Every structure is written in C-alpha cells, then in structure tokens.
Amino acid sequence: xxxxxxxxxxxxxxxxxxxxxxxxxxxARAIARVxxxxxxxxYYHFTDLDDxxxxxxxxxxxxxxxxxxxxxxxxxxxTDLLRRLRTLYAExxxxxxxxxxxxxxxxAVTAPRLAAQVRVxxxxxxxxxxxxxxxxVGGTPLxxxxxxxxxxxxxxxxxxxxxxxxHLDPDLADPNALFDAAGRAAELFDGFRRE
Amino acid sequence: xxxxxxxxxxxxxxxxxxxxxxxxxxxARAIARVxxxxxxxxYYHFTDLDDxxxxxxxxxxxxxxxxxxxxxxxxxxxTDLLRRLRTLYAExxxxxxxxxxxxxxxxAVTAPRLAAQVRVxxxxxxxxxxxxxxxxVGGTPLxxxxxxxxxxxxxxxxxxxxxxxxHLDPDLADPNALFDAAGRAAELFDGFRRE
Numbered sequence: 001x002x003x004x005x006x007x008x009x010x011x012x013x014x015x016x017x018x019x020x021x022x023x024x025x026x027x028a029r030a031i032a033r034v035x036x037x038x039x040x041x042x043y044y045h046f047t048d049l050d051d052x053x054x055x056x057x058x059x060x061x062x063x064x065x066x067x068x069x070x071x072x073x074x075x076x077x078x079t080d081l082l083r084r085l086r087t088l089y090a091e092x093x094x095x096x097x098x099x100x101x102x103x104x105x106x107x108a109v110t111a112p113r114l115a116a117q118v119r120v121x122x123x124x125x126x127x128x129x130x131x132x133x134x135x136x137v138g139g140t141p142l143x144x145x146x147x148x149x150x151x152x153x154x155x156x157x158x159x160x161x162x163x164x165x166x167h168l169d170p171d172l173a174d175p176n177a178l179f180d181a182a183g184r185a186a187e188l189f190d191g192f193r194r195e
Numbered sequence: 196x197x198x199x200x201x202x203x204x205x206x207x208x209x210x211x212x213x214x215x216x217x218x219x220x221x222x223a224r225a226i227a228r229v230x231x232x233x234x235x236x237x238y239y240h241f242t243d244l245d246d247x248x249x250x251x252x253x254x255x256x257x258x259x260x261x262x263x264x265x266x267x268x269x270x271x272x273x274t275d276l277l278r279r280l281r282t283l284y285a286e287x288x289x290x291x292x293x294x295x296x297x298x299x300x301x302x303a304v305t306a307p308r309l310a311a312q313v314r315v316x317x318x319x320x321x322x323x324x325x326x327x328x329x330x331x332v333g334g335t336p337l338x339x340x341x342x343x344x345x346x347x348x349x350x351x352x353x354x355x356x357x358x359x360x361x362h363l364d365p366d367l368a369d370p371n372a373l374f375d376a377a378g379r380a381a382e383l384f385d386g387f388r389r390e
Contacts, residue, residue, distance in 0.1 A: 158352060
C-alpha cells in the first residue's frame with residue numbers, strides 16, 4: 001500500500017475513532033485498533049496526535065465539502081437544493097463525519113493549532129454557503145433584502161447545531177420531520193422567487 | 196459555608212474548568228484549583244467525576260433556562276424578543292456556559308449517563324422554544340403555517356451551532372452583525388404579524 005493510501009487510511013480511522021470513542025479516548029492505540037494497523041504507523045506520517053487531529057479536521061472537511069459542491073453545483077431552486085441536502089445529511093451521519101467534527105470543535109478550545117485549522121475550514125464552509133445563497137436569491141427581488149454573509153453564518157451554524165441535536169437523540173429532533181418542514185418552506189420560497 | 200453553597204461552588208467551578216480547559220483536562224484537581232478548594236471536597240458531594248458532569252449539565256442548563264424564562268416572560272413581539280436574546284447571549288458567553296455545554300455534549304458521545312441528562316435538558320429547551328414560538332405566532336395567520344415543533348428544534352439547534360461558531364472566531368461569525376440582520380427580519384415579521 002502506498003504512502004498516500006496509508007495516510008488516508010489513518011485519517012479515516014481517526015474520524016471513526018473520534019466519532020465512536022470521543023476525543024479524550026482517541027489515542028494512537030485506539031486509532032490503530034480501529035484502522036487495523038500498528039500504532040507506530042501513525043508516527044511515520046504525523047509528528048504527534050495534535051498534528052494528526054489538525055490533518056483530520058482538514059481531511060474530513062475537504063472530503064465533505066467536495067461532495068457538497070458536486071451535489072449542489074448549479075442548483076438554484078430551494079426545493080431542489082433541499083432534496084440534495086437531505087442525501088448529503090444522511091452521508092454526514094453514516095461515516096461519522098459530524099460526530100468527529102463535533103469532537104474536534106470541542107477539543108479546539110484547548111488546542112491552538114487545531115483551533116486555527118477549524119477556523120480555516122469554517123471559513124471555507126461559509127464561502128460555500130454564500131455561493132449557494134447568492135445562486136438562490138440572485139436576480140430576484142430578495143437579492144437586496146437578504147444579507148448574504150450573515151445568512152451564510154446562520155445557515156452553517158444552524159446545520160452544525162441541528163446535526164448535533166439529531167445525532168444526540170433522533171426522537172427529540174427527527175431529521176425527516178425537519179426536512180419535511182423545510183421542504184414546505186422551500187416551496188413557499190420558490191413560489192415567491194418566481195413572482 | 197453550608198452544604199448547598201459548597202455544592203454550587205463545585206458546580207460553578209466545573210463549568211469554568213470545562214470552558215477553559217476542555218473536557219479531557221477537567222480533572223478533580225483542575226476543578227479544585229479553579230474553585231479554590233481541596234480536590235477531596237468534590238467526592239463529599241459527588242460519587243465520581245461522571246456524577247459531577249451529569250450534575251453540571253443540569254446545573255448550567257437550569258440556571259440559564261431560568262434566566263431565559265424570566266427575561267422573555269410574556270414577550271410576544273419578535274423585535275422585543277430579539278433585544279432580550281441579545282442580552283442573554285452576552286451572559287451565555289461571559290460565564291463560560293456555552294463552552295461548557297459544548298464540551299458536555301461532545302463528551303456525551305461516550306458517557307451514557309451524561310448523554311441521558313443532556314437529552315433531558317435538550318427536551319426542556321425545546322419545550323421552552325415551543326412556548327415562545329406559540330406566543331409569537333398565536334392568534335395570527337402564521338399559526339396554521341408554522342410547524343411549531345420543527346421550528347423549535349431548528350431554532351434551538353441554530354442557537355447552539357451559531358454560538359459555537361461565534362465563540363470559535365468572532366471574526367468569522369460576528370454576533371453583532373448577526374443580531375442586526377435578525378433584527379431587520381424581526382421587524383418584517385412583526386409587520387406581517389400585525390396585518
């Protein structure tokens with residue numbers, strides 16, 4: 001297996017370990033067990049765990065952002081967008097991405113290099129959200145009413161927080177009910193947009 | 196100092212330690228140092244750290260919910276509500292509440308008793324949000340359009356996620372700009388409500 005493959009395998013194992021064990025228990029030994037390799041392999045690719053967590057934040061964010069961009073490319077109707085977000089949301093949960101991100105954001109409080117990386121990734125997601133919002137409101141009367149930057153922040157924050165709630169307890173915050181309700185709002189929005 | 200006072204002092208110290216040190220470094224020794232008491236005092240009031248974290252989740256949630264209820268009691272205009280949320284938001288940050296909650300939610304992934312308590316507290320906040328939304332839309336044409344339960348979930352999730360972002364980096368997500376933008380939306384809402 002090549003160097004790049006091994007590096008990706010370590011990063012994917014770090015994501016799964018963070019999601020299932022939590023940050024405090026994500027040791028080199030735990031990651032190695034999840035990934036099925038020797039703990040020493042980690043130190044061939046990363047100087048220390050801190051370095052690995054910084055790379056993990058970048059890895060998981062980039063991988064998901066690539067999927068979000070591919071899936072929403074050119075979409076400008078809210079109903080269409082929401083249908084695609086529903087698929088993407090299911091993927092976020094399936095591979096442990098959102099739970100890992102939650103752990104890394106929490107850990108960033110006391111890890112300055114990780115915090116810097118989390119800020120870089122957040123800025124990328126905010127830029128992506130701004131692009132999508134601009135496509136939704138562009139050329140409509142809403143363009144002058146909607147503050148794109150603040151709406152992007154609110155949307156990214158809401159997505160993060162709602163994912164936290166739904167993964168915490170699907171009974172408290174049922175993703176399907178939320179997507180259904182948002183779907184009705186999207187229909188109203190698209191109707192208003194066409195007027 | 197009485198038994199109740201000491202217990203509250205330990206809980207407040209746990210909140211501050213979680214906020215500044217993160218969950219992984221919140222040991223009995225660290226909490227005792229922040230609170231200015233001997234580590235042994237903790238075990239007179241709590242069976243173990245897990246027990247203390249469960250109590251901390253309840254303590255900080257109840258204290259803030261009491262303030263939120265007191266401050267928003269009887270408020271039914273969106274502009275008025277938003278002005279009060281702005282004050283409450285500043286308090287959330289000042290006493291380390293939101294950073295501690297973030298740590299506890301993250302830690303709940305691998306701590307079943309803590310997870311159960313976090314779910315109980317989340318249900319309380321959802322019920323509170325439902326009450327407030329019902330007051331906002333009650334007796335207006337919006338009452339039949341707005342799905343109260345799902346809107347409450349979205350609002351609580353958004354509040355949590357946006358607080359995470361703003362505390363992560365006020366330059367990325369400026370709370371004042373967000374409240375200003377929300378204020379303009381609230382004015383539109385109140386105008387529509389009166390029609």
